Amino acid sequence: MTAPATTDDTALDLRQVEQFLYREARYADEHDYDAWEALWTDDALYWVPAGAPDGDPVQQMSVISDNRSRIATRLGQLRTGKRYAQSPPSHLRRIVSNVEILDDDDAAGPGRVPGDLTVGANFVLVESRERGKEIWAGRTTYRLRLVEGRLRLAYKKVVLVDHDRALPTLSFLI
């Protein structure tokens, strides 16, 4: 196989990045809330816009707009086993693809720290519940940070292809 036309450093970075994104996706698919929560930094922002994909989450409605504390609340609710919208849990599998390291400060979201790496990817996700099957798809922008030698997640923005349409209940981790 021919080596890709990139430097060794970048190639290594991309492989590490992909491994991280796949792991994050697997934790979410498998409802491994503890492992998923441990990926986040303390200044985390988990954002799923509604309506316009680039609105201001402070002034405009979002499907999800969680800081670190609200991520903990969301996961705490899921862990009770009585978050009925997710009890019994959805069966989930997602494909993360088109992974790119982005050289774009605009995509990085607020609170970027020097050294943070902005990554874009597409995803398709199938959710199966008693209610029926849903197909979710969209574009995710991640901001990753090396903390004590480990990659962590500081920012995850998920723009659904259906962001301006009526959505069914979205109670799993997207």
Add this chain to the structure above:
Amino acid sequence: MTATLPETAHQQTDKADKYARLIQPTRVHGSLYTDPEVFAEELERIWYRTWVYVGHESEVRRPGDYVRKNIGPQDVVMTRDRDGEVHLLLNRCAHRGNLVCDAPSGNSNSFRCPYHGWTYRNNGDLLGYPYNKGYGGKGKLALGLGRLPRVASYQGFVFGSFASDGPTLTEHLGAAAGELDRLARLSPEGEVELTAGWLKHRTRANWKLLAENETDGYHPQFVHGSIFSVTGSPIGALYSDNSTAVTRDLGGGHSENDLRPEFRRFGEPMRWFGTTEDRVPQYVARMRELHGPAAEEILVEGSPHVMIFPNLFIAEIQLFVIQPLAAGECVQHATAIQLKGAPELNRRMVSQCVGSAGPAGMLLADDTEMYERNQRGVALREPEWVDIRRGVDRERTDDNGFRIGTATDETGMRGFWSHYRNLMEA
């Protein structure tokens, strides 16, 4: 059946009998939620007749502003014309029936149908049509966009009715108008604004399951126990068996959970908002400056929790609009209430509403799970009926003549069904 009655009278009697059979004082039939024929009759007798909430004047602030709205499956464009008047137009070209407006909102004095270029003024008048010699020249066609014959607003809330005559909006709102006043007076400028954008939550359930649930004080401890336990929220206690709050049938199908007795018991300003006055000092100071001693009552009693028949639900800090699409499908539209002149509150209301409402909301996703399971349940054959008797024997009449029950009683549902039956039999 008597053979002497003309056919239309037959149908009338059948319909009256049908709804009298299906809606009884303490139980309603499951088919009311699942039968497509009932849904079709609801469209004609409720959604295309009575006053229905459509939008808010703050969504079309400037002349030329427009926003796509709906009444059930009907695609409605709310516009403000150059004279400042608000119109509710049907999004349908008078030529071939194409959609004339495809943007969710914008500013334009006219709408041009993409199919053959017919153009309409934003009050619905036909402005022009290309190659007009084919119609005998300019200005020969007395056509226009469909429009709701009656549009009226109260505290900026715009309602429409497809019926040319009938009760006025004031008559329709009745006591519920006071709840909109209560909401508006929380703004230092006396104005509500709906400018935070909308969440649209697709729900595979009948719209009435939502309308009934909005003032059901029996469910929060169970459906929302998961989030109350994680956040230590005091909301659960408002709907406990010991709560002094009441459920009130406001008449006209409207109902409320009146939480004021609980808030008065504590007498703490901003407790209704889940905070204390020192967290929102500018707001509290401004309200005291404006209202003097009367501010205390406003700051303690807070915002209403009211279901306005058939589709507007105000839950303290957030507002929901129910859009029915079929017997088993509807969309919940949700937004954070914004109070003009209260930036400290507005930011928090967006944050709280995003946390609780919509498809991922920590409250509403669970409510919606209940609606959807309920929809599957009522389709089962036995025991056929849905029970709404809770609290019927301890219900009383308050000083203003309204029926009230305890915080967890089904007084609101009984009021809803009584009005529903009147409309369906009319």
